[in-house]
Amino acid sequence: MKIRRVLATAVAIAVTTPAVMLSVTPAFADTKPAAQPQAKPTVKELEKAAAEAQKAYDEAVAAEEAAYQAVEDAVSETAPLNVAAEKARKAADEAATAKTTADEAVTDALDDLTEAATDAEREAAEKALAEAKAAATVAATTAETAEADAKAALKLSDDARREAFKALGKAQGATKQALAAKTAADAALARAKEEENQGGGExxxxxxxxxxxxxxxxxxxxxxxxxxxxxxxxxxxxxxxxxxxxxxxxxxxxxxxxxxxxxxxxxxxxxxxxxxxxxxxxxxxxxxxxxxxxxxxxxxxxxxxxxxxxxxxxxxxxxxxxxxxxxxxxxxxxxxxxxxxxxxxxxxxxxxxxxxxxxxxxxxxxxxxxxxxxxxxxxxxxxxxxxxxxxxxxxxxxxxxxxxxxxxxxxxxxxxxxx
The missing domain is CATH 2.60.40.10 (Immunoglobulins)
Incomplete structure (x- = not known):
């Protein structure tokens, strides 16, 4: 008499809960409807379940590959958001340098206002100081704006990377579920075929x-x-x-x-x-x-x-x-x-x-x-x-x-x- 263990679990996963394991798609649905009890499946039904599980697994693998590529794209130096962030950082650094130069011009103009200066020299120095202060004010505003723009661009870049990694993690989880379903469905089919071909008691x-x-x-x-x-x-x-x-x-x-x-x-x-x-x-x-x-x-x-x-x-x-x-x-x-x-x-x-x-x-x-x-x-x-x-x-x-x-x-x- 042939001796076999009952593969009820694999059958349940492969056949009675297709929405849980066998319908994995790039959408990666988070909700899982409860399984409904069913009669013992036939070999034909198990073959269909195994084929669906294989298809779902293949789709999950493809989706994971796409998610991984999205991560690589997101961290690439040539990614548009990364390029924009780098450009904004460069502009902020240049604005900061311009502000420093303008501040130094104000200091130089103040140095020219000496007691020994003639009226004409003092008038020229005061004019230069006013212009320097105005330029310094503009430079400070520009630097502040550029710094804020650089931080905003960096945040967009970081957020895009974070979302890409998050999507990859979800895709990997879906692949794991799909592989589990495929393993169970294949085992259930093998079990059913063994029983059909060899007969005997349990x-x-x-x-x-x-x-x-x-x-x-x-x-x-x-x-x-x-x-x-x-x-x-x-x-x-x-x-x-x-x-x-x-x-x-x-x-x-x-x-x-x-x-x-x-x-x-x-x-x-x-x-x-x-x-x-x-x-x-x-x-x-x-x-x-x-x-x-x-x-x-x-x-x-x-x-x-x-x-x-x-x-x-x-x-x-x-x-x-x-x-x-x-x-x-x-x-x-x-x-x-x-x-x-x-x-x-x-x-x-x-x-x-x-x-x-x-x-x-x-x-x-x-x-x-x-x-x-x-x-x-x-x-x-x-x-x-x-x-x-x-x-x-x-x-x-x-x-x-x-x-x-x-x-x-x-x-x-x-x-x-x-x-």
């Missing part, structure tokens, strides 16, 4: 089978290894003939745009198998074996972070499955643990990029905390979300949760014969 959620993680760090550093514990407990009223533990790790750099999971590896050991072993591509740990009612099994996990890993954010999914001759079951909730990745000492932080960033999906609550991803009621545990920044760099790692969660949910389970 394993049932088993609330009595629990997975608890302890000692998981809130931060890890490149070049180090951190050990933590996992306990799987059979809290049901039946014996379980075979229990497996599922464990996976996902990560992005600080921008959220680059997958850095290749720098992270999970290894496991147990009392019966103390030598550390790498969690293989199947992501299942086969060491607990049978669990009678009320019993538990313990596993040690180790998170190895390569010394070359850049700073970023990561998370793990840890869950349990059991297999009996008369059926099988899954832990309804996966323990999700979010952590920060610190670059090795002396390793410079990566520069922000303008690459289209990952989508803003649900995130686990708090750094280092273990929270459930629920697959029973049709939603990933909504425990927070990240905001787009108002600058080119954006808060990274937000989409890793939804993307990894979709991967976790859509993953095919083993057959009873395989395990």
């Amino acid at each position: 394993c049932l959620d088993e609330p009595g089978l629990t997975t608890v993680v302890t000692g998981f760090p809130s931060k890890v550093t490149a070049g180090t290894a951190t050990t933590f514990s996992v306990r799987v407990t059979n809290g049901t009223d039946k014996d379980m003939e075979k229990v497996l533990t599922y464990a996976s790790v996902h990560a992005t750099d600080k921008s959220g745009a680059k997958d850095i999971a290749k720098y992270l590896k999970l290894k496991w050991s147990s009392a019966s198998s103390p030598k550390w072993k790498t969690v293989d591509g199947d992501l299942y740990i086969d060491t607990i074996g049978a669990l009678k009612r009320g019993e538990h099994g313990d596993i040690k996990l180790r998170l190895d972070v390569d010394a070359k890993a850049p700073a970023g954010q990561g998370l793990t999914f840890i869950a349990g499955d059991y297999f009996n001759k008369d059926g099988c079951g899954l832990t309804p909730d996966a323990a999700v643990n979010k952590f920060d990745i610190k670059a090795a000492a002396g390793k410079p932080a990566p520069k922000p990029t303008k690459t289209a960033a990952a989508g803003s999906g649900v995130t686990p609550q708090g750094s280092g905390s273990s929270v459930p991803v629920n697959t029973t009621n049709g939603s990933l545990a909504a425990t927070g979300s990240s905001d787009a920044t108002a600058q080119i760099a954006l808060a990274g790692g937000a989409a890793v949760v939804l993307g990894a969660g979709a991967m976790f949910l859509v993953r095919r389970r083993r057959t009873g014969a395989d395990v």
Whole structure:
């Protein structure tokens, strides 16, 4: 019998809330209408949703590129407002110089009014002083006006730059949402096709089978290894003939745009198998074996972070499955643990990029905390979300949760014969 997890969340995002995720446009609407429950979608409906999500994502990426170009234009020295501001500043500086010259002329004219001067010289000096004072007054007014004009022109230039950065931040947020929707829609479609093509029954959620993680760090550093514990407990009223533990790790750099999971590896050991072993591509740990009612099994996990890993954010999914001759079951909730990745000492932080960033999906609550991803009621545990920044760099790692969660949910389970 084929074993699968229900992809209710991806279906809900991809199909029942198109206004939230699948209709991202350059207008970047801030309001999000509530989703309305619908029947389970067909493959055809999911194909349409996936196509719409792809189109929305492509449009969001194009809009972000345009917003980034607008930022570059706004900060360019040749931008009209910047040219006007520079011209106004030059005029203000010239007016200030003219005022200084006029003030000096007044001083010189005063110096010419000496007691030894003849009447003709005094008359000429007084005339020169009057003219100098008049010129100084005009120069002062001109300088004041020019300075005000320069400040106004600079404000216009600064405001234009600020608005360009603000628009870019909003565009990046829209791109993240669109990518999240695309990831969920693609996963939902893959799931539906798998069910259609392969048939078979589903394993049932088993609330009595629990997975608890302890000692998981809130931060890890490149070049180090951190050990933590996992306990799987059979809290049901039946014996379980075979229990497996599922464990996976996902990560992005600080921008959220680059997958850095290749720098992270999970290894496991147990009392019966103390030598550390790498969690293989199947992501299942086969060491607990049978669990009678009320019993538990313990596993040690180790998170190895390569010394070359850049700073970023990561998370793990840890869950349990059991297999009996008369059926099988899954832990309804996966323990999700979010952590920060610190670059090795002396390793410079990566520069922000303008690459289209990952989508803003649900995130686990708090750094280092273990929270459930629920697959029973049709939603990933909504425990927070990240905001787009108002600058080119954006808060990274937000989409890793939804993307990894979709991967976790859509993953095919083993057959009873395989395990």
